[in-house]
Amino acid sequence: GENVEQHPSTLSVQEGDSAVIKCTYSDSASNYFPWYKQELGKRPQLIIDIRSNVGEKKDQRIAVTLNKTAKHFSLHITETQPEDSAVYFCAASTEYGNKLVFGAGTILRVKS
Amino acid sequence: DAGITQSPRHKVTETGTPVTLRCHQTENHRYMYWYRQDPGHGLRLIHYSYGVKDTDKGEVSDGYSVSRSKTEDFLLTLESATSSQTSVYFCAISAVQGGYTFGSGTRLTVV
Numbered sequence: 001g002e003n004v005e006q007h008p009s010t011l012s013v014q015e016g017d018s019a020v021i022k023c024t025y026s027d028s029a030s031n032y033f034p035w036y037k038q039e040l041g042k043r044p045q046l047i048i049d050i051r052s053n054v055g056e057k058k059d060q061r062i063a064v065t066l067n068k069t070a071k072h073f074s075l076h077i078t079e080t081q082p083e084d085s086a087v088y089f090c091a092a093s094t095e096y097g098n099k100l101v102f103g104a105g106t107i108l109r110v111k112s
Numbered sequence: 113d114a115g116i117t118q119s120p121r122h123k124v125t126e127t128g129t130p131v132t133l134r135c136h137q138t139e140n141h142r143y144m145y146w147y148r149q150d151p152g153h154g155l156r157l158i159h160y161s162y163g164v165k166d167t168d169k170g171e172v173s174d175g176y177s178v179s180r181s182k183t184e185d186f187l188l189t190l191e192s193a194t195s196s197q198t199s200v201y202f203c204a205i206s207a208v209q210g211g212y213t214f215g216s217g218t219r220l221t222v223v
Contacts, residue, residue: 001171006154034211043202044155046211089154097206098143098162099170102154 002027004092006103013080015112023090023103024072030092033066033073034100038087047088048075051096080110115139118203118215125222131190133218135203137183143206144186146170146178148199149217155202161186193222 003026013019025033034049050057050064050073057064061080066073077084087107091100116137125131135144142163147155147170157170159178167178175197177189190197200219204212 009152036212043214043216044212045214049211091155097211099145099157099160100155100212101157102147104152104154 002030002092002094002101004090004101004103006090006106008106009104010107010109012109012111015080015082015110017080019075019077019080019084019108019110021075021088021090021106021108022072023074023092024070025092025101026071027092027094028068028071029094030071032093032095032097033064034091034093034097035062035064035075036089036091036102038089038105040086044089049097077108080108082110082112084108085110116203116205116213116215118201118218120218121216122219123221125193125220127194127222128192131193131220133188133201133203133220135186135188135215137186137205139205139207139213140183141205141207142183144180145204145206145212146176146186146188147202147204148172148197149202150199158188158201190220193220195222198222 006023031052036044037047038044063076090103145160146158156172161167161180203215
């Protein structure tokens with residue numbers, strides 16, 4: 001089955017800097033790649049997603065890139081703010097969003 | 113709210129007792145899932161459902177069973193709770209295609 005690896009496990013950046021989180025997946029049939037943000041004690045919430053027919057997607061300060069050949073995708077956050085501090089999870093699906101397989105998560109700390 | 117609620121929010125139970133967690137949705141979504149969240153493991157799929165009475169196992173299904181007798185309700189049962197099942201349990205729903213909406217989670221402690 002699908003396996004998703006996520007790096008780094010923790011990331012500390014200075015406010016205003018950029019943050020990059022990377023994930024690799026094993027199943028070349030995966031076609032949907034979402035990213036979730038989970039604040040302390042809260043539920044994970046979808047922040048951005050990308051489908052396999054697209055190489056990059058942006059939404060204000062966040063962007064996701066996908067390299068199908070290398071089977072990896074990345075989350076980019078620019079101009080980080082303290083409220084970006086949270087745990088971020090990547091995921092992959094071979095069923096267009098169903099039966100998501102998640103990475104282990106990245107704790108992002110933005111220092112002001 | 114998000115159209116999905118979990119109950120209870122917190123529960124402490126003793127080893128060997130049965131426990132049932134409930135997930136209720138008002139979105140009429142076909143797909144429902146149960147995940148557990150543990151440090152260092154992210155979210156791991158326990159069971160999922162593609163419709164009423166249509167359920168299947170995920171990667172960590174041992175010791176768990178589920179039932180879905182109505183579109184809106186998805187129940188997760190620990191037949192005989194063990195300490196290794198201490199975790200935060202999240203229910204999620206999704207439409208035919210697209211990302212999940214998660215419930216608020218249930219923090220279960222087995223003592």
